[in-house]
Amino acid sequence: MSLLLTKHPMPEQEVTARVENFDEVTLGYTLELAKAEAERCLQCKTAPCRKGCPVEVDIPAFIKKVKAGDLDSAIAKIKEVNSLPAVCGRVCPQEEQCEKYCVLAKKGEAVGIGRLERYAADTARNKGEAITAIECSAAAQKVAIIGSGPAGLTVAGDLAKKGYKVTVFEALHLPGGVLMYGIPEFRLPKDEVVQAEINNLRKLGVEIIVNAVIGSTFTVDELMEKEGFDAVFIGTGAGLPHFMEIPGENLNGVYSANEFLTRCNLMKAYRFPQSATPIHVGKRVAVVGGGNVAMDGARTALRLGAEQVSIVYRRSEKELPARLEEVHHAKEEGIEFQLLTAPTAVLGNVDGWVIGLQCVRMELGEPDASGRRRPVEAPNSEFVLDVDTVIIAIGQGPNPLVQSTTKGLKTNKKGNIIADIDNGATSKPGVFAGGDIVTGAATVILAMGAGKKAAAAIDTYLQGKKECSL
Amino acid sequence: MYKILLKQQLAPNVKLLEIEAPLIARKAQPGQFVILRMNENGERIPLTIADFNRETGTITLLFQEVGASTSELGLLNTGEFLLDLVGPLGKATHIEKIGTVVCVGGGIGIAPVYPIARGMEEAGNEVISIIGARSKDILIYEEKMAAVSNELIITTDDGSKGRKALVTEPLKELLDSDKRIRLVVAIGPVIMMKFVAETTRPYGIPTIVSLNPIMVDGTGMCGGCRVLVGNENKFACVDGPEFDGHKVDFNVLMSRQRMYKLYENEHSKYSAEKREGVCKCHSC
Ligand SMILES: Cc1cc2nc3c(=O)[nH]c(=O)nc-3n(C[C@H](O)[C@H](O)[C@H](O)COP(=O)(O)OP(=O)(O)OC[C@H]3O[C@@H](n4cnc5c(N)ncnc54)[C@H](O)[C@@H]3O)c2cc1C
Numbered sequence: 001m002s003l004l005l006t007k008h009p010m011p012e013q014e015v016t017a018r019v020e021n022f023d024e025v026t027l028g029y030t031l032e033l034a035k036a037e038a039e040r041c042l043q044c045k046t047a048p049c050r051k052g053c054p055v056e057v058d059i060p061a062f063i064k065k066v067k068a069g070d071l072d073s074a075i076a077k078i079k080e081v082n083s084l085p086a087v088c089g090r091v092c093p094q095e096e097q098c099e100k101y102c103v104l105a106k107k108g109e110a111v112g113i114g115r116l117e118r119y120a121a122d123t124a125r126n127k128g129e130a131i132t133a134i135e136c137s138a139a140a141q142k143v144a145i146i147g148s149g150p151a152g153l154t155v156a157g158d159l160a161k162k163g164y165k166v167t168v169f170e171a172l173h174l175p176g177g178v179l180m181y182g183i184p185e186f187r188l189p190k191d192e193v194v195q196a197e198i199n200n201l202r203k204l205g206v207e208i209i210v211n212a213v214i215g216s217t218f219t220v221d222e223l224m225e226k227e228g229f230d231a232v233f234i235g236t237g238a239g240l241p242h243f244m245e246i247p248g249e250n251l252n253g254v255y256s257a258n259e260f261l262t263r264c265n266l267m268k269a270y271r272f273p274q275s276a277t278p279i280h281v282g283k284r285v286a287v288v289g290g291g292n293v294a295m296d297g298a299r300t301a302l303r304l305g306a307e308q309v310s311i312v313y314r315r316s317e318k319e320l321p322a323r324l325e326e327v328h329h330a331k332e333e334g335i336e337f338q339l340l341t342a343p344t345a346v347l348g349n350v351d352g353w354v355i356g357l358q359c360v361r362m363e364l365g366e367p368d369a370s371g372r373r374r375p376v377e378a379p380n381s382e383f384v385l386d387v388d389t390v391i392i393a394i395g396q397g398p399n400p401l402v403q404s405t406t407k408g409l410k411t412n413k414k415g416n417i418i419a420d421i422d423n424g425a426t427s428k429p430g431v432f433a434g435g436d437i438v439t440g441a442a443t444v445i446l447a448m449g450a451g452k453k454a455a456a457a458i459d460t461y462l463q464g465k466k467e468c469s470l
Numbered sequence: 471m472y473k474i475l476l477k478q479q480l481a482p483n484v485k486l487l488e489i490e491a492p493l494i495a496r497k498a499q500p501g502q503f504v505i506l507r508m509n510e511n512g513e514r515i516p517l518t519i520a521d522f523n524r525e526t527g528t529i530t531l532l533f534q535e536v537g538a539s540t541s542e543l544g545l546l547n548t549g550e551f552l553l554d555l556v557g558p559l560g561k562a563t564h565i566e567k568i569g570t571v572v573c574v575g576g577g578i579g580i581a582p583v584y585p586i587a588r589g590m591e592e593a594g595n596e597v598i599s600i601i602g603a604r605s606k607d608i609l610i611y612e613e614k615m616a617a618v619s620n621e622l623i624i625t626t627d628d629g630s631k632g633r634k635a636l637v638t639e640p641l642k643e644l645l646d647s648d649k650r651i652r653l654v655v656a657i658g659p660v661i662m663m664k665f666v667a668e669t670t671r672p673y674g675i676p677t678i679v680s681l682n683p684i685m686v687d688g689t690g691m692c693g694g695c696r697v698l699v700g701n702e703n704k705f706a707c708v709d710g711p712e713f714d715g716h717k718v719d720f721n722v723l724m725s726r727q728r729m730y731k732l733y734e735n736e737h738s739k740y741s742a743e744k745r746e747g748v749c750k751c752h753s754c
């Protein structure tokens with residue numbers, strides 16, 4: 001049998017239909033497609049793909065089970081190390097991780113590892129997974145988790161399984177972090193996938209308290225000294241939106257991507273007025289940035305009825321940090337790319353509304369600290385993009401609330417919590433941290449990987465603490 | 471779920487809710503606010519904590535029915551529940567003994583000024599309060615303010631109670647006559663806060679105002695609440711809501727508050743139709 005050089009395509013909604021709705025774009029493999037794709041895996045002994053996965057999913061082993069049609073075993077294998085496979089299969093930048101190292105990628109396309117992972121997880125979920133609550137004894141030690149993004153949820157799941165009494169505190173009214181408020185429904189269904197995964201954690205025995213802002217409703221010190229928590233994990237993410245610091249950013253019609261996406265995803269503004277939160281989308285939208293956040297903002301604007309949407313990015317296509325699939329989908333949907341372009345001012349009318357985005361063209365110069373060639377302004381290249389909405393997606397920093405209210409918690413210059421990359425330990429005994437709050441904005445699977453390590457370290461720490469107190 | 475223990479109508483379109491929220495009551499300080507959601511489809515509505523009682527574990531909210539969401543909130547009754555309530559949010563008012571403090575409250579803004587005036591008084595300051603409203607039937611909290619103030623001045627636009635004047639008139643007179651004034655705290659409509667700040671500026675008297683830009687999360691995550699203060703962007707929900715009135719760009723704030731004007735009617739119409747059962751959207 002000759003080897004297929006390309007992945008089996010995953011069925012998708014037609015472009016013309018999907019830009020009119022918020023339903024998921026990709027529809028997932030069927031059993032036949034999944035088996036056929038699994039056939040492509042060579043079952044390499046050394047499994048180079050695994051080293052690209054931050055949690056080292058046993059990729060050949062689970063794919064072998066998919067190939068055999070034994071999906072229960074496939075999902076069990078994945079879940080040994082990854083508690084949110086339906087999410088990872090959808091949003092991991094596979095081309096940078098597992099699939100990058102697949103031997104097939106040398107000649108053609110890698111095995112569709114993400115697609116298979118998603119298929120296994122979706123099948124298990126649709127079948128209804130049996131989850132039994134883990135009884136924790138009255139003497140079980142208590143762990144507080146701050147933030148319910150992928151990092152916090154991973155720690156919660158791992159520690160609940162070990163018999164600890166776990167409570168997650170979330171500032172918003174729904175748990176999930178970026179998975180709920182940031183990544184759009186058409187990429188990651190909220191009720192069907194995210195809340196279903198979170199409900200599985202609840203079934204395990206994890207308690208989730210929403211509307212609890214740590215640093216205000218409780219401080220970390222209060223959790224430990226007054227509320228009886230033996231250890232704390234901080235997974236508060238990188239939620240603070242950066243602005244460009246250019247003129248006109250306070251005009252009506254300028255959004256941070258966080259606000260735009262939160263209104264749409266968390267607050268369901270796409271159903272306005274049934275859903276009470278409004279969102280403003282003009283006719284012509286510019287989205288500044290080139291990452292997943294920018295692609296999500298652009299594709300959301302399109303679905304909300306914008307006639308023309310452009311991505312404005314200061315480097316070239318090669319440097320776009322977004323997942324390949326997102327860039328591909330964005331192009332298919334008609335998003336324009338203004339590459340090597342940087343905004344210099346937002347222009348407004350007398351009523352305070354956006355009427356244009358002034359930009360300059362860029363050229364790539366010498367490599368900068370990140371190794372990428374630094375964009376420099378091309379002389380006399382100023383021009384105005386005719387837009388009435390601007391969405392800024394140039395990155396997020398750490399929210400300072402927890403750091404500023406916790407005694408003895410060290411942070412770096414950018415305000416990220418300093419934590420050991422191997423175990424999440426911070427400068428404060430009993431307090432661990434991981435995910436975007438430590439690394440800066442990264443990926444779901446890296447946040448989960450950090451959560452895994454922290455959970456193991458918290459377990460060791462609490463075992464020690466128990467012995468001391470005996 | 472957060473239970474409404476008491477509902478009162480204080481003036482036409484102004485209602486008070488006392489809500490069971492022990493975790494918030496325990497921490498609340500003057501100047502802070504909460505965000506609530508009535509139901510699954512509800513907006514996140516920010517409201518100042520007008521009062522709190524640590525013993526009973528309750529907080530008091532006062533609101534004016536200005537649009538669809540606040541009107542819907544006004545329909546809830548004693549014994550009913552709010553789906554979500556989070557807080558206390560924002561920075562607390564900095565309260566210390568400094569001498570004489572003037573507290574200015576306009577319209578519904580009198581409610582959030584009250585706990586500040588009380589705090590200032592408890593800290594040993596002499597408190598002079600100026601409260602104003604369009605007309606006497608919408609003037610709230612007169613007795614409460616009187617109880618925590620050494621002197622209370624009332625103004626109405628139509629002269630139906632107190633002086634027929636804007637709050638800035640007696641304020642200017644005070645600034646001219648009373649050299650002991652150390653601080654002015656003003657909460658009310660943006661335009662009032664702007665003119666209070668203009669009034670005190672020539673005297674160089676520090677002036678605190680509480681800003682109410684449109685908010686979503688209230689935790690510093692969306693940046694929608696950004697306000698220009700001293701030419702720098704600040705997030706009102708975490709850096710404020712109180713700021714130095716002499717540094718605030720009130721014009722930007724007023725402009726940004728109009729962002730959803732076009733949508734407000736659509737929302738109000740929809741809510742009204744839904745209430746009357748004539749909605750034809752087939753999905754509610
Ligand atoms: C629009 C968007 C698209 C993305 N797309 C992808 C993608 O395709 N693939 C990918 O791998 N990654 C993607 N990412 C990045 C990824 O989502 C993040 O790296 C990941 O979610 C980080 O997880 P976390 O658990 O550290 O934090 P978060 O997911 O940010 O969760 C933190 C949680 O903590 C809560 N919190 C914060 N402060 C407090 C407090 N004081 N008290 C209580 N709770 C608090 C927050 O409300 C939030 O719910 C995307 C990010 C965004 C914004």
Ligand SMILES: Cc1cc2nc3c(=O)[nH]c(=O)nc-3n(C[C@H](O)[C@H](O)[C@H](O)COP(=O)(O)OP(=O)(O)OC[C@H]3O[C@@H](n4cnc5c(N)ncnc54)[C@H](O)[C@@H]3O)c2cc1C
Nearest residue numbers: 516517518532533534537538539540682683684685727734
């Ligand atoms: C920190 C803070 C404290 C506040 N405290 C009080 C209070 O104690 N009592 C009170 O009556 N009001 C208070 N407000 C204002 C109150 O939140 C708004 O009146 C309410 O959200 C309007 O909703 P609506 O749907 O009824 O009106 P809409 O028809 O939506 O709007 C009416 C007006 O309110 C503004 N508004 C709409 N949504 C918001 C929002 N999410 N945040 C802020 N403004 C908004 C609009 O710009 C518009 O000018 C406060 C606002 C903030 C930010």
Ligand code: SF4
Nearest residue numbers: 053057088092097098
């Ligand atoms: S978790 Fe992500 S990186 Fe790891 S195997 Fe799955 S898709 Fe690949």
Ligand code: SF4
Nearest residue numbers: 041042044049102103
């Ligand atoms: S490297 Fe590719 S082919 Fe080899 S085991 Fe991994 S997925 Fe299969």
Ligand code: FES
Nearest residue numbers: 688690692693707
């Ligand atoms: S309300 Fe979102 S940052 Fe202030």
